[in-house]
Amino acid sequence: MPPNEHAPAAEAATPALARLPDCDFYTVAELARALRVEQEKVLIWIHRGELGALNVAQSATGRPRWRIPREAWGAFAAKRSNGVPKPPPAPLRRRRRQDDVIQFFR
Numbered sequence: 001m002p003p004n005e006h007a008p009a010a011e012a013a014t015p016a017l018a019r020l021p022d023c024d025f026y027t028v029a030e031l032a033r034a035l036r037v038e039q040e041k042v043l044i045w046i047h048r049g050e051l052g053a054l055n056v057a058q059s060a061t062g063r064p065r066w067r068i069p070r071e072a073w074g075a076f077a078a079k080r081s082n083g084v085p086k087p088p089p090a091p092l093r094r095r096r097r098q099d100d101v102i103q104f105f106r
Contacts, residue, residue, distance in 0.1 A: 025054070025067040042068075051076045 019034040020026060028046075032039040043066070045051035052072035057065045097103075 020073075024070055026070070026073060028053075028066050028068070031068055031073065045076070050079075 020030060028039050028042045032042045035042075042051065046053045046066055046068075051068060052075070053066040053068045055064045056067050057063060
């Protein structure tokens, strides 16, 4: 997606999991696209151990090919989530005017 092209507001409001295909494992590219982050960011989470992933490369010493299980993504999202959104702040209460006080400034 080009940097100056924005998604519609309805799509932006949907959770990232809803934008992922319905499968048991996700690639780094699929997860990065759904979260709208760079692939390097997802790889950093994997290397730090924050996001569980499986290396499905033919050789363990070669270039890794990561697959993220749906359960690992769900646990990562729950851990990173801020929970229930905050309620809107209470309206400010206005002070009552006192009739016997002269106000020079408003």
